[in-house]
Amino acid sequence: MKGIVFTEFLEMVETSFGLETVDFIITKSKLKSQGAYTAVGVYDFFEMQQLIIHLSEKTNISKEDLIYTYGCYFFNTLVRIHPDIFKHYSSPFAMLASVEDHIHVQVKKLYPGADLPTFEVIEFKDDYLEMIYHSNNAMYMFAKALMDKTFEYYDQDSNITYIKLKKDGTKVKFLIS
Ligand code: HEM
Known part of the structure; x- marks a missing residue:
């Protein structure tokens, strides 16, 4: 990490x-x-x-609440140090759908040794996104926080729910609308 x-x-x-x-x-x-x-x-x-x-x-x-709170804090850090990445996207859906193939790809170059999760996009429409989070770190509440804050950043309401596909939180499906 x-x-x-x-x-x-x-x-x-x-x-x-x-x-x-x-x-x-x-x-x-x-x-x-x-x-x-x-x-x-x-x-x-x-x-x-x-x-x-x-x-x-x-x-x-609870650990989950602390990780969530930390995710919100970390989002503000990301906006402060990488404003260009956020300006690149015009909608929160487009931004979140690009984490795997664009954002974290850039992150790998900027932060050698970064231990990043995988997001598998299952469905992507203008107003709906479904993706599966995979990571041994089980930081899914960190992901939830970054997703909530992404919508807040674009000044849009959101409804984000998740289903744990593995009990230990290493595989979690997010339903974003
Ligand atoms: C400007 C945009 C972003 C940047 C620069 C960025 C960068 C990073 C960095 C540096 C880490 C730490 C890696 C490590 O622990 O070694 C990280 C972790 C993580 N990022 Fe991103 N990130 C961005 C956006 C997002 C968004 C929007 C999401 C939500 C889908 C996301 C999901 C995560 C998660 C869940 C982790 C925790 C690691 C894990 O679960 O294994 N990131 N990111």
Whole structure:
């Protein structure tokens, strides 16, 4: 997992819960990196899992809700550092349908070592998109957050539901309208 995902995560934790909570989750987690991340580095996803588990323990907020909240935060980061990518698309459907074949392809070049999910488009119409998320990281709530925020960015209402095709969340179907 790219370092930017860690640096932004710890920044969100600091802003929302304070520096003491950042220290707590780093100390509680077994981290090869010892919690010292750089945006361009690459770290084990296991470290992110630990940080989220401990943040959930400390705050009594479910892991799913924390990952969702983090996805919303990360979206704002993406808009700030890659405004050009968003300007390229005129509709949220077009943008989301392009994550697999365009956006994350560019991301692979810009962020060497990025560990990206796969989105398999099942149906794509002007006002409906169905796609399946695949990733061993099971960050489907991160995907849900980025999808919700994409519609918000284009100032459009949306109804996004999902069906877990695998219980552990590594394969999830999204129905977007
Ligand atoms: C400007 C647009 C975007 C950029 C630059 C971008 C970039 C990235 C980067 C750098 C990561 C971290 C990779 C790693 O962990 O090594 C990531 C992960 C991810 N991205 Fe994107 N992304 C964009 C848009 C989207 C959108 C719109 C979606 C929603 C469908 C999405 C879904 C995800 C998910 C779910 C992950 C988490 C990794 C996983 O589940 O395995 N991304 N993206």
